[in-house]
Amino acid sequence: MQMQNTSVATLLFASTLLGFLGCSGSGGATEVVTGKVSFADGSPVSGGTIVFADTQNNSSSVGYIKEDGTYTLGTFGESDGAPKGRYKVTIIGSSDYGKSSPISSKFANQDQTPLTAEVVDGKNVIDFQVDKGR
Template structure:
């Protein structure tokens, strides 16, 4: 239950950061970032959120995972991509109310996630594999 609150808090922080950055009007150069999130057995993660956090610049980009496991990141808008840089990646699976996420909780925790990404100039296709929760 506690992990569920932590996951919700991380999601709210990321969405709030996205909103604040989007309202600043400064914008900035972003690169297209798309990909697919799957479980280790190859099945797609159906729904949820993927967050790229640049802890050096204190910024984040968010993508919503579709039913087929695909996502597109957004920073200043819903799908404008992410600035170039190195990121810690967290994945929060969607779940029915009162049920735990289908994804292992370590992927929703920025300090525990093993996922990282590097966004470079041009189009970035970044796929991730996560473990199922218990």
């Protein structure tokens, strides 16, 4: 139950942050970031949220994982990319109401996730592989 509350809280935070930044109008330089999230067996993570968090600059970029496992990040808009830099990456898989995420909970926790990424100039294609939840 606590994992479910953590997932909901993270999702609400990311959505609120994206909405706030999108309304600020300040914009900034971003680079295109796309990729695919899959399980170790190669099957796609079908739905969910991916967050790139820049802990040094206290900012984040959010993407929504589609049914085929692909995502596009957005910072000031839904798909405008992310600023250059290094990020901790968290991923929360979609689940039916009352069920746990299909992804291992360590990927949803910024302190536990082993996932990192670096956004550089130009188009960035960054794929991730995650473990299934129990």
